[in-house]
Amino acid sequence: xxxxxxxxxxxxxxxxxxxxxxxxxxxxxxxxxxxxxxxxxxxxxxxxxxxxxxxxxxxxxxxxxxxxxxxxxxxxxxxxxxxxxxxxxxxxxxxxxxxxxxxxxxxxxxxxxxxxxxxxxxxxxxxxxxxxxxxxxxxxxxxxxxxxxxxxxxxxxxxxxxxxxxxxxxxxxxxxxxxxxxxxxxxxxxxxxxxxxxxxxxxxxxxxxxxxxxxxxxxxxxxxxxxxxxxxxxxxxxxxxxxxxxxxxxxxxxxxxxxxxxxxxxxxxxxxxxxxxxxxxxxxxxxxxxxxxxxxxxxxxxxxxxxxxxxxxxxxxxxxxxxxxxxxxxxxxxxxxxxxxxxxxxxxxxxxxxxxxxxxxxxxxxxxxxxxxxxxxxxxxxxxxxxxxxxxxxxxxxxxxxxxxxxxxxxxxxxxxxxxxxxxxxxxxxxxxxxxxxxxxxxxxxxxxxxxxxxxxxxxxxxxxxxxxxxxxxxxxxxxxxxxxxxxxxxxxxxxxxxx
Amino acid sequence: xxxxxxxxxxxxxxxxxxxxxxxxxxxxxxxxxxxxxxxxxxxxxxxxxxxxxxxxxxxxxxxxxxxxxxxxxxxxxxxxxxxxxxxxxxxxxxxxxxxxxxxxxxxxxxxxxxxxxxxxxxxxxxxxxxxxxxxxxxxxxxxxxxxxxxxxxxxxxxxxxxxxxxxxxxxxxxxxxxxxxxxxxxxxxxxxxxxxxxxxxxxxxxxxxxxxxxxxxxxxxxxxxxx
Numbered sequence: 001x002x003x004x005x006x007x008x009x010x011x012x013x014x015x016x017x018x019x020x021x022x023x024x025x026x027x028x029x030x031x032x033x034x035x036x037x038x039x040x041x042x043x044x045x046x047x048x049x050x051x052x053x054x055x056x057x058x059x060x061x062x063x064x065x066x067x068x069x070x071x072x073x074x075x076x077x078x079x080x081x082x083x084x085x086x087x088x089x090x091x092x093x094x095x096x097x098x099x100x101x102x103x104x105x106x107x108x109x110x111x112x113x114x115x116x117x118x119x120x121x122x123x124x125x126x127x128x129x130x131x132x133x134x135x136x137x138x139x140x141x142x143x144x145x146x147x148x149x150x151x152x153x154x155x156x157x158x159x160x161x162x163x164x165x166x167x168x169x170x171x172x173x174x175x176x177x178x179x180x181x182x183x184x185x186x187x188x189x190x191x192x193x194x195x196x197x198x199x200x201x202x203x204x205x206x207x208x209x210x211x212x213x214x215x216x217x218x219x220x221x222x223x224x225x226x227x228x229x230x231x232x233x234x235x236x237x238x239x240x241x242x243x244x245x246x247x248x249x250x251x252x253x254x255x256x257x258x259x260x261x262x263x264x265x266x267x268x269x270x271x272x273x274x275x276x277x278x279x280x281x282x283x284x285x286x287x288x289x290x291x292x293x294x295x296x297x298x299x300x301x302x303x304x305x306x307x308x309x310x311x312x313x314x315x316x317x318x319x320x321x322x323x324x325x326x327x328x329x330x331x332x333x334x335x336x337x338x339x340x341x342x343x344x345x346x347x348x349x350x351x352x353x354x355x356x357x358x359x360x361x362x363x364x365x366x367x368x369x370x371x372x373x374x375x376x377x378x379x380x381x382x383x384x385x386x387x388x389x390x391x392x393x394x395x396x397x398x399x400x401x402x403x404x405x406x407x408x409x410x411x412x413x414x415x416x417x418x419x420x421x422x423x424x425x426x427x428x429x430x431x432x433x434x435x436x437x438x439x440x441x442x443x444x445x446x447x448x449x450x451x452x453x454x455x456x457x458x459x460x461x462x463x464x465x466x467x468x469x470x471x472x473x474x475x476x477x478x479x480x481x482x483x484x485x486x487x488x489x490x491x492x493x494x495x496x497x498x499x500x
Numbered sequence: 501x502x503x504x505x506x507x508x509x510x511x512x513x514x515x516x517x518x519x520x521x522x523x524x525x526x527x528x529x530x531x532x533x534x535x536x537x538x539x540x541x542x543x544x545x546x547x548x549x550x551x552x553x554x555x556x557x558x559x560x561x562x563x564x565x566x567x568x569x570x571x572x573x574x575x576x577x578x579x580x581x582x583x584x585x586x587x588x589x590x591x592x593x594x595x596x597x598x599x600x601x602x603x604x605x606x607x608x609x610x611x612x613x614x615x616x617x618x619x620x621x622x623x624x625x626x627x628x629x630x631x632x633x634x635x636x637x638x639x640x641x642x643x644x645x646x647x648x649x650x651x652x653x654x655x656x657x658x659x660x661x662x663x664x665x666x667x668x669x670x671x672x673x674x675x676x677x678x679x680x681x682x683x684x685x686x687x688x689x690x691x692x693x694x695x696x697x698x699x700x701x702x703x704x705x706x707x708x709x710x711x712x713x714x715x716x717x718x719x720x721x722x723x724x725x726x727x
Contacts (some may be wrong), residue, residue, distance in 0.1 A: 014672035104648060248679040281682035415683050416648050418657045421713040 001058050044071040048133040048447040052122045052376070053142035054078035055085020055423065056416055057406020058226045059105040060423030061139055066111050068431055074114045075135070075448050079121045080174070080497040081463040082471060083109070085143060089173045092199045093126035093214035094206065096485060101416060109465045115448060118463035119496065125460045126451055128377040132401060134450040136441050137430055139405040140380065140389060140396070141423075144371035144412035148387075150191065154323025155367075158182060159332040163196050163368035170203055170220035172488035174495075178221065183227035183330065185363020191320055192368030193236035194244035198253055200366055201232040205259050205310045229364065232312045237319040237340050237351035240289055241274070246415075247285045253312060254292050260305040262313030281457055289314075317341065319353055323365055334361045338432075371412035394426030401439065403430055410432055463496065474498045612699040616643045617709040634660070634697040634708060645710060651695035652678060656684040658694035659711055666706035670697060686711050 044090075047069055051058045054076045062074045083089065084102055091098045109116050120126060122142070131138050147162040149155065159182035168176030188204060190197045203211070208225045236243065254261055268290045275286045297305060316339035326333040337358050340351040373389070375382035381398055383390045389404045389412055396402035405426035406419050433439035455462060463471075471489060478487035489495045511607065610629040616638060617623050628637045635658045638645040646657035655678045662670065667690045673681070677696050684691060 095654065097649050097654035100650040100652060101648040104646070175537070246679075247682055248676070251679065278688060284682060404602065415655070416660070417683065417685065420646060420648065420657055421685065424713055480521070 012447055041178045044069065046444060047072040047137070047441050048073045048135045048137040048445045049137045049139060049430070050131050050447075051076045051139045051141055052131075052406075053085065053140070053406070054083040054116060054118070054418070055141065055143055055406065055417045056087060056101065057141035057143065057409075057423050058106075058139075059108050060420045061141060061405045061427050062114055063460045064424045064427030065430060066108065066113055068427070069434070072113060073447060076109070076114065076116050077120050077126075078116065078118045079142075081119045081492060082213065082468055083116055083118060083214055083465070085450055089168060089171045091171075092167075092203060092434045093171065094202070094210065096214070098416070106380055116456040116465040116468065117448065117451075118468060119492070120455065120460060120462050122378045125458060126454060128379050130451065130454060133445050135447070136401070136445055137433075137439060139394075139426060139430070140376065140402070140408055141406045142373070142376060142408055144373040144387070144407040146372040146374050146387075147367065148370040148372055149335075150313045150367055150369065152320055152322055154325055157323055157325055157332045158330055159185075160323055160365045160367070163190065163192065163200050164371060166200055166366055167196065170213075170216050170224075172217035172490050174490055174492050176488045177217070181223070182364050183223055183229055186228055187231045187233065187360070187362040188229050188364035188366065189360055189362045190234045190366045190368055192244075192370070192372035193234050193242075193314065194368060194370075195246060195249050197234050197366075198245045198249045198272045200368060201234060201312050202249075202253055202256060203314060204229050204232050205256060207258050210257070213483060215479065215488060217488055217490065219483070219490075230310045231262075231314055232310075233360065233362075234313070235318050235320070235335075235337065235360075237317065238433070239342055239347055240271060240286060240314070241282070242345065242349055243285070243314070244413075245285075245288075247288060249280070250285065250288055254288070256312075257304075259310045260308035261292050262311050263289065264315075265293050265314075267314070267316050313362050317351065318350055318358065321357065322354075324359070331366050332363060334359055334363055352370060368434055373408045373412070394422075394429045395433070461496070471495050471498045572669065609701075612701060612704050612706075614699070614703065614706045614708060616641070616645075617707060618644060619710050619712055623707075628699045630699055630701060632699040635695040637699070638694060638708075643710070646696055647695055653680055653693070653696070656680045659683060659684040659687075660692060660694045660697075661688055661690050661709040661711065662692050662697070663707035663709075664690060667692070667701055668688065669702050684711070685713075 003386050035279075047065075049062075049065055049072060051062055051074060058078075060074050062076060064337055065072045075084070078085075084105060086098055087102055087105075108114055120130065122131065130140065147164050154160065161179065161181055165176050166181060169179040169181065172397060183204075190200055202427055203216075203224070204227070208221070211224065212221055226275075253259075271286060271290055273285050278286070315337075317340045319340050320335055321338045322336040323332050324334040324336055325331065337360060338353040339356040339358065340353050342349045343352050344350055360452075372387035373382075380402065381390050381396060389408050390397045391409055394403050394405050394409060396404055403426050405423045409426065410422060430439065448454075452462075472486075475486040475488055479485055481487075489498060558593075590608065610631070612628045612630055613625065614628055614634075614637075615623050615625050624641065624643060626637060626643075628634075628639045633647060635647045635651055638658075639647070645660070648657040649655040651658075659681070670692065674694065675694065677693050680693060681687060681691055684693075691711075697708075
């Protein structure tokens with residue numbers, strides 16, 4: 001049966017009038033019909049969205065919105081002139097396949113309803129309030145830039161760095177390029193047993209011939225070539241069943257050429273029995289550690305270990321209490337660790353310090369105990385304790401029109417698939433709110449036009465995606481000369497100058 | 501019903517030339533329920549309930565045809581040139597998704613029919629051919645399967661569940677695939693990475709289910725019933 005279109009349109013207008021403009025306080029029946037509102041207008045009203053942060057969270061959230069809302073316009077703002085966040089500055093140089101996701105993100109940025117505005121620092125160059133005026137929805141995806149601190153004496157001595165800073169240093173993050181880390185002693189201690197800790201250990205011990213073919217920053221390559229570090233110990237306050245790294249990274253470490261694992265057999269005795277009923281990922285990971293620690297190496301493996309000049313180890317049930325200074329009081333000479341014992345088991349096991357301590361000699365300490373987010377603006381709610389923006393499925397609590405996704409939403413853990421799902425979840429929350437009327441899109445918004453004027457007044461010059469592509473081309477060309485995939489430009493000024 | 505759909509499609513295309521026609525798909529919004537809810541509310545238009553239901557059903561049809569709101573899963577363009585699909589999100593650089601894809605198998609003996617089951621439970625039959633990589637086959641058919649690392653075993657975004665009968669026919673996963681599967685959310689015994697499944701004649705009839713992502717996730721834009 002067909003209703004003639006003019007009659008159908010008339011009926012729709014009648015219903016739309018009775019449902020009102022979709023305010024969130026309307027009755028459920030009104031809300032049920034708000035989905036029909038579009039029928040009376042030829043296209044869905046435009047949804048202007050501002051995304052703050054151009055890492056995986058920003059791009060995956062953008063992707064979902066662009067795909068499922070045909071009138072959405074998505075502007076991605078980024079503090080640096082270059083996009084992609086941790087994919088560019090966090091993923092290790094020897095993991096180029098993980099960076100393939102940049103191709104998908106590039107496609108998203110090329111979408112005609114998507115724009116990228118680099119070199120704009122939200123909270124400094126433009127305020128959250130100004131963005132709220134210009135956009136229907138604001139999605140915060142600016143990640144976790146801060147480190148959790150140890151809070152122990154000696155944390156500020158020369159030779160003590162956060163793993164994050166060290167990663168930024170070898171990955172060419174502009175603010176870390178002058179780190180000049182202490183690589184003159186034989187032993188480095190990494191506090192923490194996650195994937196970042198393993199990345200740092202691997203970069204410290206990898207043969208230079210392997211590293212020089214990657215996009216590692218040249219200053220880091222040169223410093224590592226001259227490094228005296230031969231032994232890296234990853235120290236964790238809990239036990240083997242609580243390690244946070246994952247199996248792929250552990251396998252890579254075990255197989256790293258020129259190195260030998262230092263695993264204490266007594267840490268692993270009896271463990272095989274305990275893991276029988278654990279979920280598969282934990283079981284396989286623990287089995288690999290047990291094998292590396294207890295199994296007699298094959299002939300080939302034994303040869304490989306005998307020829308190794310470097311070593312790496314895992315130390316469990318040790319918690320740092322003090323970083324011990326050298327005689328002149330300026331640099332780290334060692335670390336004092338309290339022996340701990342576990343209370344409880346599995347993921348929720350807690351480490352409790354005992355009276356016993358142990359001292360480890362070392363000249364480099366890297367703290368890899370987790371990241372934290374900063375609050376971006378006083379007007380945005382922030383949970384200081386958890387270090388995240390309080391939210392429900394990506395809707396910022398007590399802040400209509402404000403959403404979040406990625407690490408700033410759920411905490412700084414997980415891999416690309418976790419952030420992808422997370423970004424989609426937040427996008428769905430936005431789309432639901434549009435459809436249910438709790439996000440009001442009836443008034444049109446100025447979007448970037450409004451922001452552009454303000455930025456100009458303040459002397460801020462945004463970098464467009466095509467300008468990033470020019471920077472990209474310069475980096476790739478420079479890299480080719482050195483046999484690398486790219487040579488990253490290290491300074492914000494250099495990046496901006498790299499395109500006319 | 502098909503006549504109505506075509507009629508609607510024609511009328512809409514006249515009005516909105518940029519919109520793409522879509523194939524049939526189940527409307528995921530329970531419209532009859534919405535009509536019934538309106539009835540219970542006691543509003544003055546109740547006497548037009550039958551027309552309301554018709555209108556709303558027509559609206560959902562409209563949505564199916566235009567791809568707005570209820571069913572915006574990107575599908576192969578039907579009868580529309582690539583130039584018109586300006587706001588279609590071309591996500592996959594290596595795959596000719598935007599063109600009227602003529603990935604027809606060379607001969608009948610090459611054909612492998614598989615079914616994808618998307619995140620809302622919808623079954624999508626797909627004609628693949630021997631040698632096809634399931635991840636890229638999904639992309640060619642507009643299925644929402646991400647492949648962040650581009651089939652290099654460095655992520656688990658192409659995680660799928662394989663139906664039991666065909667799961668056993670797949671060659672065993674290499675260690676590197678198992679390692680990446682360990683990272684996949686909601687891992688099941690029949691989990692595999694789509695980028696590691698290559699079609700053979702033996703896999704005729706295979707069903708590949710996309711894992712549900714989160715409790716909030718309705719990929720086709722379904723709006724949950726208001727309480």
